[in-house]
Amino acid sequence: MERTLSIIKPDGVSRGLIGEVIKRFEQNQIRIVAMKMVQLTKKQAEGFYAVHKARPFFQSLTDFMCSGPVVVMVLEGENVIQKNRTIMGATNYKEAAEGTIRRDFATDIEKNIVHGSDAPETASFEIGYFFNAFELIS
Ligand code: ATP
Ligand code: MG
Numbered sequence: 001m002e003r004t005l006s007i008i009k010p011d012g013v014s015r016g017l018i019g020e021v022i023k024r025f026e027q028n029q030i031r032i033v034a035m036k037m038v039q040l041t042k043k044q045a046e047g048f049y050a051v052h053k054a055r056p057f058f059q060s061l062t063d064f065m066c067s068g069p070v071v072v073m074v075l076e077g078e079n080v081i082q083k084n085r086t087i088m089g090a091t092n093y094k095e096a097a098e099g100t101i102r103r104d105f106a107t108d109i110e111k112n113i114v115h116g117s118d119a120p121e122t123a124s125f126e127i128g129y130f131f132n133a134f135e136l137i138s
Helices: 010-014 018-027 042-048 058-065 080-088 101-105 120-130
Strands: 002-008 031-038 070-077 114-116
Touching: 002 018, 002 080, 002 120, 010 018, 010 058, 010 070, 018 031, 018 070, 018 080, 018 101, 042 058, 042 120, 070 080, 080 101, 080 114
Parallel strands: none
Antiparallel strands: 002 070, 002 114, 031 070
């Protein structure tokens, strides 16, 4: 059994896509074991995306991520890291497969509705960034 961190980004929340995203998780037998809505500070967004610090899009990405509330969830299931990435679609919505969240809703390579951890190590860092052990349903 695996866990991953999902974030509905500010564009997903402001466009009324919270239910749409959660519906796709539920329809794919993914369990939500923690969930909250928060608005990140610039510092918190920078800490979360620290791996991208040297990228040209870092400033813009971290500004975007704290521009409005986000919904943060811990998802659980077999192979859920990859499963969630498949449901999300490629980073660039123009390259995302049909029927994925990003292909259906993203408008921009940056404003791409959702985040999902990409490996067990990043999942564990990212889950710990937002939740403590008592906040996860076992
Ligand atoms: P995420 O980490 O948000 O799940 P990802 O793993 O598909 O997305 P990353 O390469 O980790 O993609 O990039 C993190 C985020 O940075 C992307 O989701 C997107 O919002 C933004 N981003 C990535 N590449 C670019 C780019 N070339 N220009 C602008 N923003 C970008
Ligand atoms: Mg990533």
